Amino acid sequence: MSHVRKAVRRAVGSYYGSKDGLIQILLDLQSELGWLSGKVLREVSRQLGVPATRVYQIATYYKAFSLHPKGKHIITVCMGTACQVRGAPTLLDRISTMLNLKPGETSRDMRFSLETVNCLGCCAMGPMVVIDGVYHSNPSISQLEEIFESVK
Amino acid sequence: MVNKKLCSPEEFEKLRKDILSKKDPNRSIVSICTMSACGQARGSLNIYQRFQEEIKHAGLEGKVEIKGTGCQGFCEREPVVIIFPEGIYYLDVSTEDVPEIVSKTLVKKEVLERLVYKDSVSGEKVAKGAEIPFYKSQSPHVFGNNKYINPRDIGDYIALGGYASLHKALFQMTPERVIEQVKKANLRGRGGGGFPTGLKWETTRNAPGTPKYVLINCDEGDPGAYMDRSLMEGNPHSVLEGFIIGAYAMGAHQGFIYIRQEYPLACENVEIALKQAEEYGFLGEDILGSGFDFKVKVHRGAGAFVSGESSALMSAVEGKVGEPRMKYTHNAVEGVMGKPSCLNNVETWANIPLIINKGANWFNSIGTERSKGTKIFSLVGKVNNTGLVEVPMGTTLRQIIYDIGGGIRGGKKFKGVQTGGPSGGILPEQYLDTPVDFDELTKLGSMMGSGGMVVMDEDTCMVDMARYFINFCCDESCGKCIPGREGLRVLREILTDICEGKGKEGDIEAIEDVAELMKDASLCAMGRTAANPALTTLRYFREEYEAHIKEKRCPAKVCKSLINYYIDPERCQACMICMRNCPVGAINGGKDLVHWIDQEKCTKCGTCFEVCPPRFSAVKKISGEPVPPPQRTKVIRKKGG
Numbered sequence: 144m145s146h147v148r149k150a151v152r153r154a155v156g157s158y159y160g161s162k163d164g165l166i167q168i169l170l171d172l173q174s175e176l177g178w179l180s181g182k183v184l185r186e187v188s189r190q191l192g193v194p195a196t197r198v199y200q201i202a203t204y205y206k207a208f209s210l211h212p213k214g215k216h217i218i219t220v221c222m223g224t225a226c227q228v229r230g231a232p233t234l235l236d237r238i239s240t241m242l243n244l245k246p247g248e249t250s251r252d253m254r255f256s257l258e259t260v261n262c263l264g265c266c267a268m269g270p271m272v273v274i275d276g277v278y279h280s281n282p283s284i285s286q287l288e289e290i291f292e293s294v295k
Numbered sequence: 296m297v298n299k300k301l302c303s304p305e306e307f308e309k310l311r312k313d314i315l316s317k318k319d320p321n322r323s324i325v326s327i328c329t330m331s332a333c334g335q336a337r338g339s340l341n342i343y344q345r346f347q348e349e350i351k352h353a354g355l356e357g358k359v360e361i362k363g364t365g366c367q368g369f370c371e372r373e374p375v376v377i378i379f380p381e382g383i384y385y386l387d388v389s390t391e392d393v394p395e396i397v398s399k400t401l402v403k404k405e406v407l408e409r410l411v412y413k414d415s416v417s418g419e420k421v422a423k424g425a426e427i428p429f430y431k432s433q434s435p436h437v438f439g440n441n442k443y444i445n446p447r448d449i450g451d452y453i454a455l456g457g458y459a460s461l462h463k464a465l466f467q468m469t470p471e472r473v474i475e476q477v478k479k480a481n482l483r484g485r486g487g488g489g490f491p492t493g494l495k496w497e498t499t500r501n502a503p504g505t506p507k508y509v510l511i512n513c514d515e516g517d518p519g520a521y522m523d524r525s526l527m528e529g530n531p532h533s534v535l536e537g538f539i540i541g542a543y544a545m546g547a548h549q550g551f552i553y554i555r556q557e558y559p560l561a562c563e564n565v566e567i568a569l570k571q572a573e574e575y576g577f578l579g580e581d582i583l584g585s586g587f588d589f590k591v592k593v594h595r596g597a598g599a600f601v602s603g604e605s606s607a608l609m610s611a612v613e614g615k616v617g618e619p620r621m622k623y624t625h626n627a628v629e630g631v632m633g634k635p636s637c638l639n640n641v642e643t644w645a646n647i648p649l650i651i652n653k654g655a656n657w658f659n660s661i662g663t664e665r666s667k668g669t670k671i672f673s674l675v676g677k678v679n680n681t682g683l684v685e686v687p688m689g690t691t692l693r694q695i696i697y698d699i700g701g702g703i704r705g706g707k708k709f710k711g712v713q714t715g716g717p718s719g720g721i722l723p724e725q726y727l728d729t730p731v732d733f734d735e736l737t738k739l740g741s742m743m744g745s746g747g748m749v750v751m752d753e754d755t756c757m758v759d760m761a762r763y764f765i766n767f768c769c770d771e772s773c774g775k776c777i778p779g780r781e782g783l784r785v786l787r788e789i790l791t792d793i794c795e796g797k798g799k800e801g802d803i804e805a806i807e808d809v810a811e812l813m814k815d816a817s818l819c820a821m822g823r824t825a826a827n828p829a830l831t832t833l834r835y836f837r838e839e840y841e842a843h844i845k846e847k848r849c850p851a852k853v854c855k856s857l858i859n860y861y862i863d864p865e866r867c868q869a870c871m872i873c874m875r876n877c878p879v880g881a882i883n884g885g886k887d888l889v890h891w892i893d894q895e896k897c898t899k900c901g902t903c904f905e906v907c908p909p910r911f912s913a914v915k916k917i918s919g920e921p922v923p924p925p926q927r928t929k930v931i932r933k934k935g936g
Binding site for chain 2: 161162163164165166167169170197200201204205206207208222223224225226227228229233236237240260261262263264265266267268269271276278279280284
């Protein structure tokens with residue numbers, strides 16, 4: 144059995160094959176595989192017995208899903224109101240220049256993906272950046288350089 | 296595995312006595328905010344680990360308890376370390392401070408003056424949390440227990456009287472009586488709608504059809520608000536207890552918790568809390584031997600602001616796309632799978648155990664005439680003390696921003712406060728004395744919403760803020776109804792033009808026309824209120840719009856297309872710092888030669904402005920005036936040089 148089929152079977156199984164679990168199943172697959180390929184979406188549709196159009200509708204509606212492979216390191220800049228007021232746009236510009244990536248892009252060597260998020264709920268300490276799941280409160284240029292260097 | 300399930304009220308009572316008998320009130324407890332994403336961002340986990348090492352080293356193991364708690368409120372000064380039973384608060388603690396805290400405070404019971412709160416005006420030092428101005432004016436009924444609780448230990452919650460309200464509801468009250476109490480308490484929905492909770496419960500209970508469902512809305516999508524996250528991370532059992540009481544009152548046996556996946560720690564803690572509650576028999580079949588059954592499922596939201604809207608959230612729980620639907624009938628009558636369903640916000644549920652325990656009269660004694668109880672606000676933005684604050688309804692904006700928040704950062708001038716998230720508005724200085732509750736802010740064109748409060752100073756451009764919110768809603772709109780989808784798109788185009796210096800006569804009137812149409816014709820509340828940020832800024836800061844349109848000037852010097860960076864040759868000391876940091880090499884000059892910016896190359900990233908040493912302050916932002924020509928050959932003679 145292929146890798147994709149196995150992963151989908153596991154995810155579908157943990158919600159007992161219930162159609163209500165579609166969003167949860169896709170979330171689990173997104174976090175396990177890093178992105179949702181056409182193959183994955185078709186397999187979910189087949190195993191869960193849900194039309195492929197509906198699986199595709201969900202996968203394109205929500206922000207958590209990516210239909211493209213992502214980089215090894217994911218940098219997420221929070222653009223919530225509190226971060227916005229405290230300089231998130233400048234921080235995003237700066238990271239964008241440093242990595243030579245626009246928000247939403249992945250570097251060609253698949254090393255970095257730059258993303259934005261509406262709010263991480265760390266509003267008291269903005270602007271916030273999450274790098275590979277680790278939260279950083281208002282990092283300076285040299286701190287960022289150090290972090291990017293360390294994950295290379 | 297030991298069976299911990301409690302099968303009768305007597306067993307619950309015995310368990311509580313057991314837990315309390317093991318707690319020594321004189322034992323030292325070090326409380327650190329490790330169960331919150333922002334505490335972790337400031338390194339609270341490292342401090343926790345360091346305390347473990349140092350306490351072991353000092354031979355205090357077993358004598359001192361280190362507690363990893365959820366958010367304690369004073370986020371600006373994280374990591375905060377609280378020492379109980381004395382109640383000493385140490386702020387901005389680093390790992391290097393830990394050995395001294397252990398040797399001085401824990402061993403010798405001395406207070407470390409350098410780590411306590413210092414009043415910025417009088418210089419007075421305050422060690423006790425209750426006396427720190429940030430905490431002094433608060434009434435932390437819902438949120439205050441966070442500092443005593445390890446959210447992953449149900450015992451901590453029970454020790455503070457947790458689940459006693461559930462016990463009371465199940466064994467001393469009928470479901471009707473519970474609803475009557477909630478109605479009498481005049482509790483209104485904390486998610487922003489302000490709908491009377493008791494009425495919603497009654498409608499759900501009386502609606503024909505079974506099964507009935509209850510839901511927790513933890514899809515806190517409002518950017519700038521984080522009280523729901525902090526409650527779910529820091530005290531999940533208080534929310535669960537209210538939830539179970541509600542289910543009992545409405546006759547529901549299945550509940551759903553909708554929680555956004557952007558809050559991984561909250562998701563984790565709530566799963567642990569559910570598991571523990573089930574182990575102890577507060578959830579599942581025959582709860583505490585009462586014969587009442589209730590099960591809960593967690594549904595992680597996949598990132599869509601509009602999914603926090605009640606009908607959209609219910610669609611999502613069914614595994615469908617989270618789009619709002621027309622509400623010909625209330626969700627209380629036809630909700631999840633077409634069955635009677637009651638959705639309440641996290642904070643609303645967390646108020647229920649208090650009302651059951653202390654009574655409706657107590658709850659009515661707090662707040663204003665039409666808004667009872669307390670409200671948690673996330674006080675953020677350009678204010679000195681950012682954090683979560685819980686105050687009685689009716690507290691004024693000024694009290695919150697100045698008495699608790701300590702005023703504006705860096706001695707700047709207050710300009711506006713944004714409340715209610717993307718559906719709210721921005722209020723100017725003349726309304727600072729407005730009491731905050733469900734009705735007062737609405738009268739001014741804003742709303743209290745779920746409690747986000749973003750403070751803005753003179754460096755914030757109000758047109759840019761309006762554009763930010765419209766842009767946010769535009770991205771988040773589901774696209775189902777035309778007023779919502781196209782109205783927002785048109786507003787975004789006009790506002791972007793104004794910010795980019797392409798504004799023209801008639802733009803302001805066009806915004807007003809579109810906003811009115813959206814208000815009347817949108818499908819859901821998001822569309823109906825999405826224009827509020829644009830409308831309130833137009834109402835209170837119209838002159839800024841006019842400066843952008845007529846003079847092509849951004850008074851706050853924010854809108855990139857309307858500003859230029861310029862180095863004042865009289866102040867430049869030719870230190871080369873800005874030259875070295877400019878990412879595009881737009882700065883010319885050299886050693887001993889005054890620097891100047893090549894305006895053609897400049898991307899207006901602001902790096903030079905930031906790195907120029909404050910004692911020189913040579914880099915200036917200008918707007919609406921021509922950039923003076925560079926003095927290419929001016930030589931600097933350095934002091935002593």
